[in-house]
Amino acid sequence: MKKKQILPVLLSSTLIAGSFAMTPVSAQPQDASAPVNVQAQKVWNEKANVPVFVKEKFAEKKESSNAANAVDYLEKNEAKTGIKNAKQNLKVKNVQEDDLGMTHIRFAQTKDNVPIEGSEVIVHFNKNNEVVGVNGHYNKIAEEQGIQTTASIDSESALEIAKASVHAPEQLSYEPVSETVVYPFEGENILAHKVNLTFLGDEPGNWFVFVDANTGAVIDKYNAVLHADELKTKDHKGVGQGVHGELRDLHTTLETKPGQGTSFKLYDESHENVEGIYTFDHNTGEIFENNSSSWKDEYHSPAVDAHYNSETVYDYYLEEHGRNSLDDNGMAIISYVHFGTDYNNAFWNGRHMTYGDGDGEFMVPLSAGLDVAAHEMTHGVISHTANLQYRNQSGALNESFADVFGALIDADDWEMGEDIMAPDAKADGRTALRSLSNPGKFEVSEERAPYGNGYYPEHMDEFYDMPISVDNGGVHVNSSITNHAAYLIGEQIGKEKLGQIYYRALTVYLTPTSDFSDARQAIVQSAVDIYGEGSEEVAAVESGFDQVGIY
Known part of the structure; x- marks a missing residue:
């Protein structure tokens, strides 16, 4: 019998120098003895790419909401954020002003001016030019390590290696895109050419291929169609x-x-x-x-x-x-x-x-x-916006946000794909692709079923521990857990408010490697920004995530 609801767990916050330094919330299956996702750990050096979430209770005021003052805050508050040498290691990616009067400055972490894949930090100012929060992911190991950042393999050679590795056709739909990055992989931080190849054909591809910039070996690749x-x-x-x-x-x-x-x-x-x-x-x-x-x-x-x-x-x-x-x-x-x-x-x-x-x-x-x-x-x-990487939990969030907005825009129900099912599928009981309100009413594919109970999960107890080779680590399956959280929230506050909160979280707080825990924090904070601390909207968000086991 599937667990429908569990009691919320209280989080503890430590008051440091007048601010709340919030530790990452738990978004793991309840059974501590359950096996971990070995493939995910092999691919990403998760201990290096640590989450950052600092919420200022007593805001630090600046003369203006700009990148220089954001860096100044980070330099002065290294103990709170864990970010070292911010002026040297962070480069401005974009500056966003929103309709609440807040300014959000998004930085990419770099090593010798080479971006570190997946590592972004966002500094948030309120309308009074006060720093009110910092979040994102920061690769501490890459910051401390000596990393070779001069490539021996040029980008043209890397392109040909990447094309061969995914059997790309001669005719690509778009010009390939390549950039040199530091790539966290299997406990190391490796200089790589990140090559994006897009093509149609019998097996469409939007491939990201990481080629070791010094050996020419293909480190990693995934299809983000x-x-x-x-x-x-x-x-x-x-x-x-x-x-x-x-x-x-x-x-x-x-x-x-x-x-x-x-x-x-x-x-x-x-x-x-x-x-x-x-x-x-x-x-x-x-x-x-x-x-x-x-x-x-x-x-x-x-x-x-x-x-x-x-x-x-x-x-x-x-x-x-x-x-x-x-x-x-x-x-x-x-x-x-x-x-x-x-x-x-x-x-x-x-x-x-x-x-x-x-x-x-x-x-x-x-x-x-x-x-x-x-x-x-x-x-x-x-x-x-967040550019959530299409694998494991960040990829499941990518799919989940797409499903949630699908259900918000096609607002008649909480089903996905009910209008594309043909008569034979309906006769067999498959009336939609997925359900946000009742995920477990539909089976997953035969390839994915062995990693769980055979049905779409709605709670972290039912999380599918899948290798990256199957559904990019479960992006279309585990997304139903956060989908169900959105449904539970939406039923309390309505779809319009849900859309405002989720859009803010996506565009203001989430970063490429955000996981389910980060999503909860981002969505709660977005509700606080719009509707205020202690509001029924914030309570609804917290309750929705509690009920699916994301604490």
């Missing part, structure tokens, strides 16, 4: 019929070419300050085109849903959170439909959404699900 004529154009409103027969109002474009007449296309450049919303046919590689503004052909229906849902998700982030597209800088929102043959999946490949048509038995075209579109596009938001 989360998949001259004069031309006059005019914004045009059309109508289309979706996969399930709904009529959709569409923003499209009317193109006119001299001597070639007019055509209607599924792209929308009518929104201010955003590049546009574009929907492509994967079979042709071209934007969908029609000879009228009525898109009711069966072949068009997946594109109609993809286009409509993209605008719906764009509108949500803009209206609810003031976010201008996925990168908050007006990037184009691009979708491809009709991918593959009987392809029962959809993915974000780091640049755009891709939807399969399903096999008609288990799934219908996946663009039919607004929550699916919201999930995939939220992966884009995540990659431009």
Whole structure:
């Protein structure tokens, strides 16, 4: 029998020099004798990359909320934060001002000006230029070690090694991206070329490959597929019929070419300050085109849903959170439909959404699900904010935040993918992909089942201890634990408040290697920021995480 609720555990805080130095909360299975995730420990030097969470009770006031004053605070408060040589080792990554008047300065930790993978620290100022908190992860061992930071292998050679290691096709979807980093791996900190390769094909890839910059060996890799004529154009409103027969109002474009007449296309450049919303046919590689503004052909229906849902998700982030597209800088929102043959999946490949048509038995075209579109596009938001690494607990958080916002944007229920299930799946009782309200009602895949009880978990007692080779360490399975916490919180305070709290945690507090414990701290702190200490919203957040065993 699954444990539905357990009593909360009180945390202790130590008062140091007028501030609370909060120790990491526990987010482990209750059974202390349970085996640990050996693969995760092999990959990440977790003892080196320690969490930082300092909440100032008596704030330290500065003349202004800037990077120099943030560094000054860190230099003076090494005992609280554990961060040494902040001026030398931290480089500004970005500065964010929010609607509460707070300023958040995010630093990347470096070694001899080389970024240390996954190590970021954020200093938070209130509207009075007072430092009120510091959080993130800091690699103490890398800071103290002597590390060779001059590469013997050049980036071009590393690129070819990376391509060979993942069997990348000659034709990549985007230019590969490479940067030199210090990579924590198997207890060491190794200079590496981090190569990102993105491609489609039978096995789509958004690979991150780490090549030892001195030996050329592939240290680690993981797939983060989360998949001259004069031309006059005019914004045009059309109508289309979706996969399930709904009529959709569409923003499209009317193109006119001299001597070639007019055509209607599924792209929308009518929104201010955003590049546009574009929907492509994967079979042709071209934007969908029609000879009228009525898109009711069966072949068009997946594109109609993809286009409509993209605008719906764009509108949500803009209206609810003031976010201008996925990168908050007006990037184009691009979708491809009709991918593959009987392809029962959809993915974000780091640049755009891709939807399969399903096999008609288990799934219908996946663009039919607004929550699916919201999930995939939220992966884009995540990659431009916390950039949660797609493996183990940070990867499960990546999936969980995508699910949560999927359920917030498609607000009718707490299910994921209920609109993409085909008749045979429903007949077998599979009415959705996942459930935030009742995770255990659905089975996991045969590959994942041996690592747990065979069903999606809703409590840390049911945590799946999976190797990195299976589901990137359980990103699609263990995410249901934090999903269920979000459901429990949302049922108490409503979806609108839940969205405000979770968006703040994602964009202000979380860092690439955040785990479930960090997520609890970030989400609690976000509720405090918005609604105040002792509020019913804070109590709801704490209760939700208590009930799933994340303390």
